[in-house]
Every structure is written in C-alpha cells, then in structure tokens.
C-alpha cells in the first residue's frame with residue numbers, strides 16, 4: 426500500500442453560473458442539479474486520492490442551508506477527509522457568491538463515501554489521509570464516528586431491502 430496522502434492532494438474546486446435551465450419553480454438552483462455537481466466533484470477527489478476506479482457507496486445527506494439564485498455563482502470544494510480500508514469519505518462544501526455585492530455564504534454541505542475498485546471490480550485498499558488545516562483536522566477526527574453510523578445505516582438498509590417487495594402493480 427502506498428503512503429498516506431495529504432487532503433490537499435485530492436482537493437477540487439468547481440465554479441458555475443446559474444442558468445435558466447438550472448433553476449426550480451422558486452427560481453433557485455434545483456436541488457437535483459446541485460446533487461449531481463456534488464457527486465461529480467466528490468468522485469474526482471476520491472479518484473485523485475487513490476488513483477483507482479471509484480464508485481459512490483453512499484451519500485449521508487445534502488444539507489441545503491441557503492437558496493442559490495441566478496445572480497449568484499456557486500463554488501464547490503471537495504477533498505478526501507478520511508479513509509477506511511477501501512472506502513474514502515469525501516467532504517463537499519458548497520459556497521455561493523452574490524456576483525454584485527461579493528457576499529459569500531456557505532450554501533450546502535455534504536459527506537459522501539466512495540469505494541475503490543480493482544480490475545476485478547472488487548474493493549481494493551486505499552492510502553490513508555494526512556490532514557493539515559484546521560478544517561481538515563476537524564473533519565478527519567470526527568470521521569470515524571460518521572463511518573460507524575454508516576455501517577449501522579447500511580445494515581438497516583439491507584434489512585429494509587429484504588423486506589420490500591419487487592412486485593410491480595401489473596404483475
């Protein structure tokens with residue numbers, strides 16, 4: 426296994442304008458569009474960290490804290506905060522900037538988990554993470570607790586999947 430890598434080695438930024446096709450009926454950025462941006466940038470951070478093929482295993486949540494309007498730009502920042510054996514936690518911070526006033530606000534946050542896959546499509550080990558900044562250190566230290574919650578949630582999801590019917594109304 427390769428040596429651990431710095432959070433900064435997986436850091437990505439993406440800034441976009443909000444176009445008329447990106448908004449919902451409130452004239453603010455459509456949540457599904459933002460979720461696609463989040464998954465996209467997070468997958469690049471995960472791939473930069475491990476230099477393997479990666480898949481999204483889960484998204485904890487996306488907390489939409491502030492609406493993003495057509496007069497704002499939206500900037501996403503992502504980096505790997507922590508790794509297990511084959512899994513990587515990626516944090517995504519979404520900022521909006523009012524392009525007329527320059528005021529910047531955190532608009533959303535999200536944690537996602539990606540798994541590195543080898544050529545046989547089975548999970549493979551990934552390098553550890555070295556946090557440096559105050560933000561990186563806090564996110565790294567608090568990650569094991571979030572990982573435990575995901576293990577429990579996954580067990581619950583599996584139980585629910587076993588219970589659910591796969592019959593269609595027309596069967």
Ligand SMILES: CC(C)(COP(=O)(O)OP(=O)(O)OC[C@H]1O[C@@H](n2cnc3c(N)ncnc32)[C@H](O)[C@@H]1OP(=O)(O)O)[C@@H](O)C(=O)NCCC(=O)NCCS
Pocket residue numbers: 480481482483508509510511512513538540548575576579
């Ligand atoms: C994610 C996936 C590769 C895990 O494969 P698996 O054979 O179940 O592997 P394991 O149970 O050994 O888990 C591998 C790692 O993934 C983690 N993991 C699996 N499911 C997870 C979930 N829902 N949330 C967080 N972590 C998860 C495990 O904790 C483990 O972490 P570790 O290696 O750091 O300890 C598999 O479930 C899968 O392919 N899912 C579909 C992914 C996909 O298609 N994503 C695109 C979205 S549509």
